[in-house]
Amino acid sequence: MAEQTFELIVIGAGPGGYVAAIRAAQLGLNVALVEKRASLGGVCLNEGCIPSKALLESSEHFFRARHEFAEHGIEVGEAQLNLGQMMERKQAIIKKLTGGIAGLMKKNKISTFQGEAELQAADRVRIKSDSGETELQGKSILLATGSEAIELPHLPFDGEKIINARDALSLSEVPKRLLVVGGGVIGLEMGSVWSRLGAEVTVVEMLPQILPQSDPQLAQMLQRSLKKQGLAILLETRLESIEQIDEGIQAKLSNEKGEQQLVCDKILVATGRRAQSKGLGLENVGLKTNKQGQLEVDEDFQTEVAGIYAIGDLVPGPMLAHKASDEGVVFAERLVGQKPSINYQHIPAVTYTWPEVASVGRSEAGLKADQIPYQAGKFYFAASGRALCNGTSDGFIKVLASPEGGRILGVHIVGPHASELIAEATTVISFGGSVQDLAVTSHAHPTLAEALKEAALAAAGEAIHG
């Protein structure tokens, strides 16, 4: 068995692992990257962030062509869907991006291994692949094996009728009636895609609010918008059981008021994701996961076993691609003695529905719970010239600032291009910026970004257009 030695072995080539590998290589380490999939990029590129955003964009165009072009004075007749082309386009994007990562590995002289990695010891990894087994020796080992969709015990995935997000990204036809279990980010994004493409979509959520992690005002605003677009959303409702009948799948739903039957053709289960470490050989090195199946790490991302590190969806914190990448960079830099750190309060979170929802910093609920005084300022896109021109005026921006120094504590956006607007808010917050900092910063007119400045001014009671 051939044995090669590296200064760092990274297991898992998602946005956590591959970024860590590049940064470590830039810093002069001799790095190996092990991935069991045929292509690099992890969940994010292959079956997560990227394909979902490709379909969201395509389906949005379709929706607009059908429902909004006429208002702009554009007559295109009945827009026709070519789902095969839409999927091919998505596939081409994945191919381009995952291929790009392979190129980056070469450029940074990172040795990539395809196969399933299993820890043998704190410095040894065995890789099993179709072509045989090989062992690598590593001074440090980084685990970045990510997460997988949680299966409901009474609804095992079959890839056909009971599907997960991965399946929902590659359906070959538009389901007539799609039931989505779980009103979180993934459920709402995938539900939106298929609703726009013509499916009758019902979302059931056990909790009293969609996007349970978000500001309730944002969630309510989004819920109203989604309803207008044709999605049915049932809160505080759970899926009890299913039964196969002639017309499709009969789902029994229950809530406080009682039970209800709903017939559908497919059920997308999007109730959450769980850290993934099966087969990784944690037991061989004496590593244990916590109750959530995650590995606990210290500020260097080192696990309880010296020399073994972990990042991304495998460790606690929000399951986000940029969080995984940020951790990858900080891990690599700390490994060589630099001293960066991550402020988890400053990591933005985005839902790419229509309108989009984006947040960074503290929530109102969190500030209240910690008894931190704050002032809230709001600005509605309905008062934004640019939003009106665009015909996208749903939503608002809420800025939370300290009443004394005006320091911005949190920014919450529901509205057009919230995913892009949140970047300025994130920058301001991570610079410790204040309402006044935004007030003296020129914002081009007319832009959606002006709305952030207006919301900040509102927090100080000085809104010009509010």
Next chain:
Amino acid sequence: MDIIVPQVGESIVEAEIGQWFKQDGEQVEKDELLLELETEKINVELNADASGKLSILVQEGETVKIGALIGRIDESAAGAEPAEKTEPAVEETVEEKAEGKQGRPETKQAAVTAEPSEPASDQEQPPMNPAVAKLAAERNIDLSTIKGSGRGGRILVDDLPEAGKQPEPAGKAEPETPQPTESSASETGKKDLQDERVERVPMTQIRKKIASRLLKARQETAMLTTFNEIDMSRVISLRNSHKAAFEKKHGVPLGFMSFFVKACAEALKEFAAVNAQIDGDDILYHHYYDIGVAVGSKRGLVVPVIRDADRLHFDDIEKTIRDFAARADSGKLSLDDLTGGTFTISNGGIYGSVLSTPLLNPPQSAILGMHAIQDRAVVVDGEIAIRPMMNIALSYDHRIIDGKEAVSFLKQIKTYIEDPEQMLLEM
């Protein structure tokens, strides 16, 4: 009254603020527990030196240098009305805002704002550019000493003092855009790409400090070392025959260290200069015998001090050492435990050393080095015999200890260990 990070012990140059037990703006009483500092080796608790109103300048989790200013106690506020950052006021403010209106702060809240203390509503650090935190940590800069030139006193990257030998180009951290391997690697100075067989790594701050201390000990003293060897057979047999009984009676095992501590304490009484130190143009003779002993712990080697070692019994010494070791593991050694020794025993034998010259621990004037015990062929009464032998070394500051004294001191240790009865009977 300034709150300063105290000298915590040899070779420790920085500490982390573990926990503030008091809030910013809170009224504190003299001697009340203020905070816990964590260092590499021990955790230290700091109490208030005065009564007054506390302002916290450095937050929990920050790393600070020894001597850094981390807070203040405003004594003029002593006994004054306690600062009203109380919950009700805050709550009311929150509720007003929560009602959704963007109204300006009202009177109640103005009262809070009018408080002379700094706004601490969001318990974060003062605003600074994000790269500043990283650079400051790497260059070991205490940010409370930096005057920011940005808006509202914000610290900008340009406000930081240049890094000496750790080139870390400001603002170059753009991890997302892959940079050419060569330039970034040489920028960080982590690796010499010209020669793959050499690795260049900057010294850590602690290593640098240790290096300069060690160099100083060599340069500023007239250090010499004298050697001897000890036949350990008597102590070993004494220990073996009393081991079980000793442990049963005292609840601690009997080790060799207590013999050496005892021997040193007795010998120090006879050779006063070895227990003395130079202070300017004077010599301070200590009439007490506080002996530092090296204790290996999970956090590294520490040298806590056994006080009045001459007055302690064997079991006291063993218990003290055990207690030190346990507290060293859990980081519970206090500052007092580590400072003020008059003499030190180091034991290179822990690591298997057979012969080495221990380095002085200024301002102390001498240090005894113990080593590993080895069976060696020696001549006893004209015959070759196998005996368990230990080399011992005494490094001393020749400025106040004469060669004769040093050699005699070491010979005395040898005599005491080879013939423990003599020591025990104090002959």
